[in-house]
Amino acid sequence: MYRAPDGEQYFVVDTHVHYWDASPENWANKYGEGFINCFYDYHRNLSPEEWVWPIEKFRLYSEEDMMRDLFDEGYVDVAIFLPTYLTDFYRRGFNTTERDAILKEKHPDRFILNTSWDPRDGEAGLEKLEEKVEKWDIKGVKLYTAEWRGDSRGWKLTDPWAERYLDKCRELGVTNVHVHKGPTIWPLTRDAFDVSDVDDAATSFPELTFIVEHCGVPRLEDFCWIGVQEPNVWGGLAVVAPFIHTRPRWFGKAIGELLYWLGEDRITWASDYAIWHPKWLVEQFVDFQIPDDMTDEYGQLTPSIKRKILGLNAARLYDIAVPEDLREREPAETGPEVTEKPAVPTS
Amino acid sequence: MSGGLASAGRAAAPRLREADVRDALAGVLDPELDQSIVELGFVQRIRIEAAGHPQDAAARARVRVELRLPTYWCAPNFSWMMVEDARAALLVDPRVADVEVALVDHHAAEEVSTGVGAGRAFGEVFGAAPDGRLGDLRDLFRRKALLARQERALRPLGLPDEDLARLHIGDLPDTDDVRTYLAARAELGLDCSPRAPALTDAAGRPVSGEAAAAHLRRARLMRVSIEGNAAFCRGLLATRYGEVSR
Structure with missing residues (x-):
């Protein structure tokens, strides 16, 4: 929970966190090093200077670091694990369901544990999915469609086997499908960031919610266009959120576009921890206003909208109990604010 | 050397x-x-x-x-x-x-x-x-860029959306953004003559006054997307090579 200087309170659900191990002894090859270095550049590039970690800590942070950063310092009420296996790069995997489960089991009220699947695992993968869902009462999965395996150059949500897995998700009540469309390392003649398969899957599986991570960035335009047509497509703000510090004007445009195309009820907030620390992200987001010269185009970010994005939307998606005093008050404040807004730096 | x-x-x-x-x-x-x-x-x-x-x-x-x-x-x-x-x-x-x-x-x-x-x-x-071959992908991205350039060129004219739909290439002022837009049109083989409509879709078909607002909304989204990607890539390059981001 975050209480802003003006007294407004916000329930915070961080919908995209990792508990990774990218230590050198876990690297399977040069890609293990290359992968974490790339994450580290994201971290260094968009974090305020005082929040930049040494590379050694960034590769492997402790359970204590994570608990303190998210819950003691970072205002997070509940955090959602999105596993990224990368077993081709890391001997024991990068951020697996099994590793995340260590923290989930110790702090069951703090974490929501998701898992992952790959349609190319066929029948055996379906069984494994069922086991994991049963063992940890899982409600969501993280999918990475651009992953290369053997002769396969990735897959689509519309592939027959992917449809079987989605059908299994529906059957098991795993209703939250987080789709990663971010940077890929795999060579493709088509655009690897292409989000169009989400469109078809969302139509075929109206019972499932498809949360497109990073709001499809670098294909924000394609994502928004799908989002406007498919009510069960949401956007996750991981990677978009930290632009607020170095590129506040662009962040204002991006959030303005998302509010226009998707509306305020289908956007979730995330730090992508440990790439970024939630403390500064939460503080800056709550403090943020659409710059004055852009409000004609994009309107205002009211406390009510911020409350939904920071936590209430995700709470709805995952049935998270929100303390009564932190729920949305009726009627929602939708009118323009009349208070004077703080100056937003232009860069 | x-x-x-x-x-x-x-x-x-x-x-x-x-x-x-x-x-x-x-x-x-x-x-x-x-x-x-x-x-x-x-x-x-x-x-x-x-x-x-x-x-x-x-x-x-x-x-x-x-x-x-x-x-x-x-x-x-x-x-x-x-x-x-x-x-x-x-x-x-x-x-x-x-x-x-x-x-x-x-x-x-x-x-x-x-x-x-x-x-x-x-x-x-x-x-x-x-x-x-990568021709289709290349074409797709040239056309996305075309829309972003179009919006960047036409929006500063300060006209209502439906009026922009009535403009012809010959009506456009000689600005950097207009020249950049016309260069993309030329490269894609779209009509650049003074009588050609200025507001077109990615395939070069004219946009009607009625459809102009929605079209420009999408073009703006395209521009915002490209701007964000460029900002991120510039920043990452600077971070990677220890230089100051411009």
Whole structure:
């Protein structure tokens, strides 16, 4: 929970966190090093200077670091694990369901544990999915469609086997499908960031919610266009959120576009921890206003909208109990604010 | 700098210099960001050597260019296009005998550099289906960029959306953004004559007054998306190479 200087309170659900191990002894090859270095550049590039970690800590942070950063310092009420296996790069995997489960089991009220699947695992993968869902009462999965395996150059949500897995998700009540469309390392003649398969899957599986991570960035335009047509497509703000510090004007445009195309009820907030620390992200987001010269185009970010994005939307998606005093008050404040807004730096 | 270049020559055409190479490369765009690879800081090193005997005034040049990208993982398909375009941009100069464009610090550096150098198709190197060429992808991104450029050129005119739909190319003021927009139209083979409608969709079909607002909303979204990607890539490149982001 975050209480802003003006007294407004916000329930915070961080919908995209990792508990990774990218230590050198876990690297399977040069890609293990290359992968974490790339994450580290994201971290260094968009974090305020005082929040930049040494590379050694960034590769492997402790359970204590994570608990303190998210819950003691970072205002997070509940955090959602999105596993990224990368077993081709890391001997024991990068951020697996099994590793995340260590923290989930110790702090069951703090974490929501998701898992992952790959349609190319066929029948055996379906069984494994069922086991994991049963063992940890899982409600969501993280999918990475651009992953290369053997002769396969990735897959689509519309592939027959992917449809079987989605059908299994529906059957098991795993209703939250987080789709990663971010940077890929795999060579493709088509655009690897292409989000169009989400469109078809969302139509075929109206019972499932498809949360497109990073709001499809670098294909924000394609994502928004799908989002406007498919009510069960949401956007996750991981990677978009930290632009607020170095590129506040662009962040204002991006959030303005998302509010226009998707509306305020289908956007979730995330730090992508440990790439970024939630403390500064939460503080800056709550403090943020659409710059004055852009409000004609994009309107205002009211406390009510911020409350939904920071936590209430995700709470709805995952049935998270929100303390009564932190729920949305009726009627929602939708009118323009009349208070004077703080100056937003232009860069 | 290469020693060969310093030698005196009585050549009719001036010897190729680094600035010539840079000028040629300035026309090569990052397809996703719609900006010049020179402006983006992707050109890391240029080396020019005489292909023949240094004393031979007619000797043509052998050029080696190193391209660096914002991340180790930048998509090989788009990386391929930039390396291919850089090579083509240099080969049109009659003073150039041979070009090597090397992608550096990239997970597929070797495959891309040698593949393009050998004139192979993307699919031959990476085994990707269906036709192995990147033409469709290239076209898709040129058309996305077209919409972003159009919005950037027309929005500052300050006219209501439906009035923009009535404008013709000949009505547009001579601004940098308009010239950039028209260059993209020309490159795609769209009508650039003064009587052609200024507001068109990505295929060059006119947009009606009724549809103008929705069209411009999408074009704006396109522009915002490209702007964000460019900002992120510039920042990552600066971080990666320890430079100040512009």
